[in-house]
Amino acid sequence: MMDPPDPWIDVWQALRLLAVDPGGLGGVVLRARVGPARAACLAALPDLGLPRRRLHPSVTADELFPAMDFAGTLTSGRPVFRPGLFAVPAEYRLVMAERCPADLAAKLAARIDDSARSCLVALDEGADSDETVPEVLRDRLAFLIDLDGLRAAPVPAFDHEELVEARARRMRVMAAEADIAALTRVAVRLGIFGLRAPILALRAARCNAALCGRDRMSSKDLEVAAATVLAHRATCLPDVETQAEIGDRVSGDLSAPTGETSEEDLLVEAVRVALPDGLLPQSSTRHAGAAGSGAGDKRKARQKGRPIAPRRQRPEGRSRVDLIATLRMAAPWQKLRRIPGRTLTVMPSDICLKRFEAQMERLLIFVVDASGSAAHARLNEAKGAVEHLLARAYAHRDRVALIGFRNRAAEMLLPPNRSLVQAKRRLAALPGGGATPLASGLRCGGMLACKAQKQGMTPTLILLTDGRANVALDGDQDRRKAMRDAETAADWLRASHIRSLVLDTAMRPQKNLCQLANRMGAEHVALPRANPVQMMRTIEAVARH
Amino acid sequence: MTHAFPFSAIVGQDQMKLAMILTAIDPKLGGVLVFGDRGTGKSTAVRALAALLPPIAAVEGCPVNSASHQGCPDWAEVPEDAEIKERPTPVVDLPLGATEDRVTGALDIERALVNGEKTFQPGLLAQANRGYLYIDEVNLLEDHLVDLLLDVAQSGENVVEREGLSIRHPARFVLVGSGNPEEGELRPQLLDRFGLSVEVRSPEDIDQRIEVVQRRDAFESQPAKFLKKWHREDASVRNSILAARENLQNIKIRKRELRDCAELCIALGTDGLRGELTLVRACRALAAYEGAASVSRRHIRRIAPLALAHRLRRDPMDEAGSVSRVRRALEGVLG
Numbered sequence: 001m002m003d004p005p006d007p008w009i010d011v012w013q014a015l016r017l018l019a020v021d022p023g024g025l026g027g028v029v030l031r032a033r034v035g036p037a038r039a040a041c042l043a044a045l046p047d048l049g050l051p052r053r054r055l056h057p058s059v060t061a062d063e064l065f066p067a068m069d070f071a072g073t074l075t076s077g078r079p080v081f082r083p084g085l086f087a088v089p090a091e092y093r094l095v096m097a098e099r100c101p102a103d104l105a106a107k108l109a110a111r112i113d114d115s116a117r118s119c120l121v122a123l124d125e126g127a128d129s130d131e132t133v134p135e136v137l138r139d140r141l142a143f144l145i146d147l148d149g150l151r152a153a154p155v156p157a158f159d160h161e162e163l164v165e166a167r168a169r170r171m172r173v174m175a176a177e178a179d180i181a182a183l184t185r186v187a188v189r190l191g192i193f194g195l196r197a198p199i200l201a202l203r204a205a206r207c208n209a210a211l212c213g214r215d216r217m218s219s220k221d222l223e224v225a226a227a228t229v230l231a232h233r234a235t236c237l238p239d240v241e242t243q244a245e246i247g248d249r250v251s252g253d254l255s256a257p258t259g260e261t262s263e264e265d266l267l268v269e270a271v272r273v274a275l276p277d278g279l280l281p282q283s284s285t286r287h288a289g290a291a292g293s294g295a296g297d298k299r300k301a302r303q304k305g306r307p308i309a310p311r312r313q314r315p316e317g318r319s320r321v322d323l324i325a326t327l328r329m330a331a332p333w334q335k336l337r338r339i340p341g342r343t344l345t346v347m348p349s350d351i352c353l354k355r356f357e358a359q360m361e362r363l364l365i366f367v368v369d370a371s372g373s374a375a376h377a378r379l380n381e382a383k384g385a386v387e388h389l390l391a392r393a394y395a396h397r398d399r400v401a402l403i404g405f406r407n408r409a410a411e412m413l414l415p416p417n418r419s420l421v422q423a424k425r426r427l428a429a430l431p432g433g434g435a436t437p438l439a440s441g442l443r444c445g446g447m448l449a450c451k452a453q454k455q456g457m458t459p460t461l462i463l464l465t466d467g468r469a470n471v472a473l474d475g476d477q478d479r480r481k482a483m484r485d486a487e488t489a490a491d492w493l494r495a496s497h498i499r500s501l502v503l504d505t506a507m508r509p510q511k512n513l514c515q516l517a518n519r520m521g522a523e524h525v526a527l528p529r530a531n532p533v534q535m536m537r538t539i540e541a542v543a544r545h
Numbered sequence: 546m547t548h549a550f551p552f553s554a555i556v557g558q559d560q561m562k563l564a565m566i567l568t569a570i571d572p573k574l575g576g577v578l579v580f581g582d583r584g585t586g587k588s589t590a591v592r593a594l595a596a597l598l599p600p601i602a603a604v605e606g607c608p609v610n611s612a613s614h615q616g617c618p619d620w621a622e623v624p625e626d627a628e629i630k631e632r633p634t635p636v637v638d639l640p641l642g643a644t645e646d647r648v649t650g651a652l653d654i655e656r657a658l659v660n661g662e663k664t665f666q667p668g669l670l671a672q673a674n675r676g677y678l679y680i681d682e683v684n685l686l687e688d689h690l691v692d693l694l695l696d697v698a699q700s701g702e703n704v705v706e707r708e709g710l711s712i713r714h715p716a717r718f719v720l721v722g723s724g725n726p727e728e729g730e731l732r733p734q735l736l737d738r739f740g741l742s743v744e745v746r747s748p749e750d751i752d753q754r755i756e757v758v759q760r761r762d763a764f765e766s767q768p769a770k771f772l773k774k775w776h777r778e779d780a781s782v783r784n785s786i787l788a789a790r791e792n793l794q795n796i797k798i799r800k801r802e803l804r805d806c807a808e809l810c811i812a813l814g815t816d817g818l819r820g821e822l823t824l825v826r827a828c829r830a831l832a833a834y835e836g837a838a839s840v841s842r843r844h845i846r847r848i849a850p851l852a853l854a855h856r857l858r859r860d861p862m863d864e865a866g867s868v869s870r871v872r873r874a875l876e877g878v879l880g
Contacts, residue, residue, distance in 0.1 A: 061640070106641045106685060113588060183758070188751060194584035196584035199761050
């Protein structure tokens with residue numbers, strides 16, 4: 001057999017380790033698009049000695065846990081139960097794992113925790129770094145295999161006997177205190193603060209020792225564990241700067257006794273080799289992951305909203321059966337299905353479920369700068385633009401809120417509302433002049449947006465300003481502090497996932513405002529060059545996105 | 546069944562362990578919310594607590610674990626001569642995505658389909674009566690379930706009025722929630738319902754971290770030896786809990802300490818009186834646990850972050866955590 005190209009050695013390594021202790025190692029995230037490389041990898045995965053169960057992201061609780069088989073019960077006239085996919089320990093294969101919703105991820109995580117033998121192979125087809133398996137699962141699966149850019153390799157044959165032997169030997173492998181300490185320290189030095197990583201790494205080291213027929217862990221086992229389990233979790237590579245940063249979070253002596261230091265350095269080196277080009281997979285996606293809105297799936301419209309045409313579907317606990325539609329579906333067949341003694345025969349396939357379409361209400365929050373500098377620039381034009389936008393918003397039945405900021409603080413001029421007249425009147429009455437408390441305006445708008453999000457609306461924040469912030473949050477007239485506060489507010493808005501748009505009302509587009517918009521994750525539009533129609537289109541695009 | 550990791554073998558996380566022990570002493574405290582990083586032993590602690598708690602006496606076959614025959618709901622059809630047996634304190638998991646039917650109980654479809662009888666099939670709330678209800682990732686729970694739980698947790702009674710059923714049964718349980726704040730905030734209404742809250746972080750001391758990995762490893766490779774080693778300590782915690790329960794009624798609290806609690810809450814601007822009540826109650830439980838005769842300022846100092854940190858008005862842009870705000874207020878009030 002030809003030697004596989006380098007990266008594949010690590011892949012086969014991980015798969016072999018997993019085969020020794022599938023339950024303990026939790027499983028593997030296989031990040032690859034469908035293709036020959038992925039097929040090779042899956043074909044190489046040895047038999048784990050477990051039944052294989054395929055899951056998809058929209059699998060329902062009824063399918064996972066023991067539940068009544070609704071269709072079967074209706075057909076046979078006696079209760080039929082399905083044991084559910086979680087009935088026996090299994091190797092679960094989650095396809096399209098990047099689309100796994102939070103509740104399924106939590107259930108799978110609990111399953112990995114509770115069932116000492118089950119493991120999960122998550123097939124992640126995510127296109128960019130944000131699109132990936134939920135953190136709660138990634139944290140529990142020991143390995144991450146990224147096949148990006150790899151060509152298919154010949155599938156090696158693993159020695160089945162060897163695996164069986166290693167499984168038996170695994171629990172006899174002794175872990176010395178120094179080995180445990182070394183793995184824990186290295187994990188911290190790589191910026192991995194969760195404690196699952198060193199625990200998983202230790203299990204992997206044990207598997208490797210068992211595979212090699214050793215009863216004690218050697219430094220080679222630790223290296224393999226570090227490369228396969230720790231490398232892809234690393235958020236930094238040990239160097240002087242990052243160590244100082246880590247020292248802030250973890251106290252204690254990181255550079256342990258002299259004898260072990262060299263071993264730890266070897267482990268770090270192993271991680272360095274395992275990371276192509278020193279790229280840190282975790283550091284880029286680390287902060288992008290938090291996408292939950294915090295209130296469960298508000299958008300899923302199973303039970304509320306405008307009713308739309310019912311559809312034939314299998315009931316799955318959360319939805320309601322549309323009785324009339326079901327009867328209507330069954331009606332034409334009654335003659336054919338006639339069973340003596342029964343007046344009506346409804347088959348499982350007749351069942352229709354109610355469906356609803358929830359229209360998310362939109363809220364446009366205008367945050368208008370009415371300071372002296374802005375007034376000088378073109379407050380009136382800005383007002384005109386807002387009025388135009390208001391009219392359009394009214395036509396779309398969007399709600400509108402208006403916040404003005406000048407002098408010392410921001411003021412809510414109009415709470416979320418549908419009244420166009422009121423909005424116009426308040427806007428016209430907005431006087432100009434004074435200093436620019438930009439941070440205060442952002443904060444006021446952001447809080448309103450957060451509140452709206454919690455009520456199930458989709459807020460969009462539209463900031464009209466010339467960007468010359470000169471009043472800080474605490475009311476100090478300090479240009480630098482004011483800008484810093486504004487930047488903090490912008491970061492917060494971005495972190496809160498609030499859609500926003502910055503309309504620059506200055507005579508010349510401001511560079512620092514452009515930067516601020518970037519920090520907010522907002523689009524920056526210079527007003528002088530935008531006509532109302534174009535502006536509305538931009539807002540529409542942002543609000544709809 | 547596999548054994549749970551022993552409670553006393555959990556390294557560090559003293560705040561979390563203390564909070565759980567306090568709810569075991571006084572179930573009326575209103576539950577614990579554990580918020581924090583992944584892999585900090587949140588779930589481990591809850592499962593360990595379940596193994597640690599003293600058993601309860603319950604009527605055999607009673608769906609709500611009643612202590613006496615009078616307490617059994619009539620719809621349950623528990624036979625008159627059912628024995629009263631000891632059973633472990635129930636710790637019920639509420640899985641995310643559980644349906645409302647599963648939580649509250651609903652029409653027993655099996656009996657409805659087969660016998661045409663209209664009977665009630667009790668849900669998780671019935672199972673959790675007199676025990677614990679544990680919700681992992683509580684911040685991802687669907688809104689309608691949250692509302693339902695709030696209502697039941699407050700009234701101590703589960704009322705089901707649907708599908709032609711009209712059922713009520715006691716549902717008094719300690720709510721334990723855990724979650725990761727990065728994945729979503731909890732609504733303040735729900736936060737307020739939890740008596741105590743703890744923020745957990747992964748241990749910051751390298752030796753502690755090594756200890757965690759070592760103990761986990763020992764637990765996995767030699768479970769029998771490990772469990773035996775920690776059994777004694779677990780038993781001592783259990784005995785302290787039982788003694789504290791006995792003693793809870795005798796703990797005195799003086800005017801001065803009551804005033805301290807009130808001033809603390811005013812200084813922090815917590816809404817309503819729930820904060821003060823929980824603070825006093827938890828101080829009392831702590832005093833009982835420590836075998837003290839009365840509540841002292843030391844107890845208040847230790848409990849205040851647990852009982853108050855989650856009741857503060859949130860300032861989304863204040864980066865200092867709420868725990869440090871409580872600490873500041875403590876310094877101001879108690880000196």
